[in-house]
Amino acid sequence: MAFELVSIALCTYNGAAYLKEQLDTLVGQTYPNCEIVIVDDCSKDNTVQILREYAEKYPYINIHINTENLGYTRNFEKAIRLCKGEYIALCDQDDIWDFKKIEIQLDGIKDNTLIYHDSEFIHQDGTGMNKKMSDIMNLYKGDRPEVFLFFNCVSGHAILMKKELLDIALPFKEGFFHDAWLAYVATNIGKIDFIPQCLVRYRQHDNSETNILNLSRKKDNYKMSAIESFERTERWLAHCSEFKFNKEPSLIKEFYLAYKERRNKYISLKLTWLFFKHWETIFFMRKKSRISKFNYIRKQIWGLRVKKQVF
Numbered sequence: 001m002a003f004e005l006v007s008i009a010l011c012t013y014n015g016a017a018y019l020k021e022q023l024d025t026l027v028g029q030t031y032p033n034c035e036i037v038i039v040d041d042c043s044k045d046n047t048v049q050i051l052r053e054y055a056e057k058y059p060y061i062n063i064h065i066n067t068e069n070l071g072y073t074r075n076f077e078k079a080i081r082l083c084k085g086e087y088i089a090l091c092d093q094d095d096i097w098d099f100k101k102i103e104i105q106l107d108g109i110k111d112n113t114l115i116y117h118d119s120e121f122i123h124q125d126g127t128g129m130n131k132k133m134s135d136i137m138n139l140y141k142g143d144r145p146e147v148f149l150f151f152n153c154v155s156g157h158a159i160l161m162k163k164e165l166l167d168i169a170l171p172f173k174e175g176f177f178h179d180a181w182l183a184y185v186a187t188n189i190g191k192i193d194f195i196p197q198c199l200v201r202y203r204q205h206d207n208s209e210t211n212i213l214n215l216s217r218k219k220d221n222y223k224m225s226a227i228e229s230f231e232r233t234e235r236w237l238a239h240c241s242e243f244k245f246n247k248e249p250s251l252i253k254e255f256y257l258a259y260k261e262r263r264n265k266y267i268s269l270k271l272t273w274l275f276f277k278h279w280e281t282i283f284f285m286r287k288k289s290r291i292s293k294f295n296y297i298r299k300q301i302w303g304l305r306v307k308k309q310v311f
Contacts, residue, residue: 003033006102006160007083008091011075012051013041015093018203019050021126025097027058034102036061039079042069047093073178076156077171086163090156090179096126096201104195105160113165113190114182116158120198124205132198133158137285143191144281145184145247149240149255150233151285152180154192157200161186173239175232181239188245226299233300234259251278259300268301275300 008026012019026036038061040048048065055061062082070078080088087109089102098104101117109115118139121129133139137153148154156179169185172178186192224232234256240246241256255274262268275282275297283293 003031004087004106005085006031006034006087006089006106007085008034008036008089008102009076009079009083010036010038010091010093011041011072011079012038012043012047012093013069013072013075014043014045014047016043016045016047016050018094019047022091022093022095022097023050023054025099026091027054027061028099029097029102030100031102031106034060035083035085037064037079037082038062039064039066039075039082041066041071041075073172073174073176076178080166081170083163087160088163088166089160092157094203094205095157096122096203098197098199101199102160104197104199108193108195109160109162110193111191112193114154114159114161114186114192115194116154116160116192117195117197117199119155119158119200119202122201122203124203126201126203128201129204133202134196135287137287139194139196140284141191141193143187143247145187145240146251146255146278146281147284148180148184148187149237149252150282152177152183153285154179154183155202156182157202165189168245173236176236176239184240185243185245188243188247230262262301266302272297272301 010026036058038051040051040063051061051063055063064078064082066075066078076090087106089105091097105115105117119133121131121133123129133153133155137151139153140147156177159179159182161182165182165186168189169182173181183192237252237256237259241253246252258268258270258274262271286293
């Protein structure tokens with residue numbers, strides 16, 4: 001029986017503290033035909049030494065060492081481009097995988113372009129937090145890209161995707177997390193699904209690239225201003241609007257133009273109407289009260305003209 005090659009793309013950077021625990025779950029996968037592609041982004045601890053020790057023992061581990069630091073997203077892009085499998089799974093350096101993760105996801109992907117799963121949050125020391133991803137947001141399956149215009153429920157560590165997705169999704173968009181873009185593209189060219197089982201124990205700590213639970217960070221207390229947040233959202237909507245394979249190009253462009261026009265208005269009635277018209281789709285992921293959703297809309301429609309005066 002032939003087994004399709006599955007590539008696991010792992011990016012590392014100063015990850016020695018938790019790396020062995022993660023690598024043990026990768027080499028212990030029950031699926032029999034995996035390659036593990038690892039790209040290290042100029043680590044200064046003994047991460048590379050650990051990687052080389054594992055590569056000597058497991059010949060299907062391929063290590064690539066960057067000569068300059070690429071950063072989180074660009075490093076993942078490099079790792080993905082080096083993958084040879086028809087299916088690609090993304091992997092963080094500090095999580096703990098279920099040994100059947102690849103086997104279960106490969107069995108479930110079927111005609112979907114991408115499949116992901118629920119995850120269990122754990123503390124920095126590995127103890128459980130009694131909370132999982134689906135406790136804080138609704139996980140989406142289907143083919144509606146507008147669900148991902150303002151929110152994202154697809155975490156990179158949970159993704160298994162068909163390689164064909166990358167022909168359209170690469171290169172990633174500068175300044176944005178790759179998982180949100182992959183989800184947006186996948187729902188445009190096909191559909192996505194999720195597995196309700198927690199297949200990763202997702203470590204939360206000060207050095208995490210993402211901060212889903214809004215944990216305090218000792219290293220970085222920076223908070224994006226209202227104007228910076230507006231400009232970032234506008235850039236994201238521009239990328240979505242310019243995507244040439246959009247299923248609903250007129251709707252996506254309508255949101256982008258309404259957001260763009262908001263710059264010189266005290267309040268955007270057009271954007272207000274769009275949010276309420278597409279309420280169920282836009283807020284599908286949000287496990288929040290109606291008041292919280294109203295507050296989100298209020299922040300979006302309040303014009304930049306006013307915010308420039310305030311800030």
